[in-house]
Amino acid sequence: MTITDRPVDNGVNVKALLDARDALSAAPEAAEFTWRASCTWRNGTHSHCTVAGFTGLGGEQQHRSTYEFDVDHPECFASEDNGATPVEYVLVGLVGCLTAGVAAVAQHRDIQLRSVTATIEGQMNVLGILGADRDVRNGFGQVTVRFAIDADAPRDDLLALIAQSQKRSAVYDIVTNPTRVLVELA
């Protein structure tokens, strides 16, 4: 990079993230976050979820808006398709997480992005969720994410970008590794 180049700007404030890393390392209780959603059953397989606030940085935080989501099964499962399916929400979370990571890592590595698109696919044999075959798992057999990145960098640097994004991704970790889930009745 020469002094006549425009500084790389992918819209990610890397300095703030590095400052946060230092600040939270020094005050680790502030690094404990709790992310939340609320869900109300509507009818059939349809439910309505809201995401409004979370806990972190030692206190209660609010999103700029309350985000609302309808979750349902599709018509081919004899449902009404009032929203995306639960597994599609997981795919949105995973591809959104990896894409944010690509932008953040690119900023940190002085790579100017022009465009990033991705498709994500999760294969599922529904004999699992239908309880028809004990040897078939309920979830995805495999997930594939395909990025297309237009950026001022050679292909090897872009491959390193997506590798580092996986390494720091919360949802990639959630999907690829087991997490303990407690389900309670009030």
Added chain:
Amino acid sequence: MTITDRPVDNGVNVKALLDARDALSAAPEAAEFTWRASCTWRNGTHSHCTVAGFTGLGGEQQHRSTYEFDVDHPECFASEDNGATPVEYVLVGLVGCLTAGVAAVAQHRDIQLRSVTATIEGQMNVLGILGADRDVRNGFGQVTVRFAIDADAPRDDLLALIAQSQKRSAVYDIVTNPTRVLVELA
């Protein structure tokens, strides 16, 4: 149940699901589904995702509408909070999946639901995603789902409902067990 009772109706067509189980067991290639999402990076950590179609029952299926989602990080992470965070999408998928399961299992067991609400929380130490502590994972340390169910059934039957819902849930499986994720560059 006496013949003067109103039939249980939670809005789930259990007969269609049992018929599908039989039909797909006899034609297992139709049970292979591929769920998809597309993602376009906007700026910073903000991306826009769409969910429109999926493959299953031996062909291409379309949702009734194209579902659109903005994914972003919150302002306290130096981002613009243009949408829910990636991990919140996972929580929405998990709680929506378990809630749909509660309704379906209740229908199958002749339990009339009056209301089902749930809250879901995912604990996360962000020193993991910030790369500040190698011993902290990126994802959730633990997830807790709390159901409140008003239904014509004793508490033990409701506990059995939520247990069976976990057993057949795609997203519960995805979160609690590892899934292989391939990330490719076009």
